[in-house]
Amino acid sequence: GSRFEVVQQGPPIEVFQLNRMFLEDPNPSKVNLSIGAYRDENGKPWVLPVVRKMEKQMANDETLLHEYLPVLGIEQFSVASTAMLLGEDSPAIATGRAFGVQTLSGTGSLRVGAELLNKHLGYTDFYYSVPTWDNHRLVFVNSGFTNPRTYRYWNAKERAIDFDGLIEDLRSAPENSVILLHACAHNPTGIDPTQEQWEKIADVMEERKLFPFFDSAYQGFASGDLDQDAWAVRYFVKRGFELVCAQSYAKNFGLYNERVGNLVLVVNDASIVPAMKSQLTWIVRGMYSNPPAHGARVVTNVLANKQLFDEWKEHIKVMSARVIQMREALRAELIKLGTPGNWDHIVKQIGLFSYTGLTQRQAEHLVQEYHIYLLKSGRINICGLNPSNVAYVAKAMNDAVIK
Ligand code: LMR
Secondary structure (H helix, E strand, C coil): CCHHHHCCCCCCCHHHHHHHHHHHCCCCCCEECCCCCCCCCCCCCCCCHHHHHHHHHHHCCCCCCCCCCCCCCCHHHHHHHHHHHHCCCCHHHHCCCEEEEEEEHHHHHHHHHHHHHHHHHCCCEEEEEECCCCCHHHHHHHCCCCEEEEEECEECCCCEECHHHHHHHHHCCCCCCEEEEECCCCCCCCCCCCHHHHHHHHHHHHHCCCEEEEEECCCCCCCCCHHHHCHHHHHHHHCCCCEEEEEECCCCCCCHHHCEEEEEEECCCHHHHHHHHHHHHHHHHHHCCCCCCHHHHHHHHHHHCHHHHHHHHHHHHHHHHHHHHHHHHHHHHHHHHCCCCCCHHHHHCCCCEEECCCCHHHHHHHHHHHCEECCCCCEEEHHHCCCCCHHHHHHHHHHHHHC
16 A cells, blocks of 8 residues: 555646657657647748757856856846837836836746745635636636636627627726736637737726736737837836736747746836845745746847847748748638638737637547547647648548538
């Protein structure tokens, strides 16, 4: 017998399970539309050339050591990163009311930010969209948020945002509820509020005294433009909200496993920043002590150098343009096949994902019959499509739909 007999098997993590099933599948026609990672036109992962260049340079730099970083990470990284989100000319930065701390990618930022709000402000209610990234709820619950709640987001019939439902749910949220908002390229639906809709969201949140917590995992992927993709966050800051935002460099730098992130905090009074940094230091110290350096060094060097920064922006354009092409190609194939239904939403949606509207049964049909791996919600990673497999995927979708 073991004292660990009390430990019960938990469920698998869907997205990682699918990714593994794909890797282990010997079928040559297999297609991976599951995990949110970029693939090039040959279906291969892409290490951004500017990242490779930095890494080669760093490998030969004997001044780089493996000493501990400060608990809140590389200061220059957080400064550059915060400016990328809020804009170089942000008055909140200029007046010392906005700052960042280096974290373990988007998830680590969410966790550290949520702990601060729970432990120091006593917040216990948080709202996430239905649907959302499946880790949001877990991270907040583990951070001490005892009241996870949902707001409506997706209108399945129209395959569009359920804006009335969203507003109604926010209106009935208790004061000081933390509202988790996707800064851009909503995961999994690929639909963002319009600027007018963001303005209404801000109105309700101001009126109901709700706290905005942005998750920015795809800056650059929604429009191909970093500034445009930060519009919603910058708008809330301009409106005078205090807020936090989790920034991830997994997707836009392709640094998935390096865990590079930044937690941005914007407050009304610069004089409380030192106390906040001190408490964030204790939160991180008790959780993982201090962050890793490699990926953050890469990002810092690129953000700090105009020429490298421009090169990176070109890479983002390459990736976002390929996604748009594949959306169009998939829709065109479905139309060619005469697949029942309207497929315009595939090209209207933005970012890495499309919420196809396929049912769970149809999604499973694709996995089982065609070796095409996608979430049971019907979400597909558009990057998994390329000119060699898009017709095959469309044919499989057609088959699933008419069955
Ligand atoms: C995804 O949504 O596929 C990615 O963000 C990967 C993950 O960790 O779930």
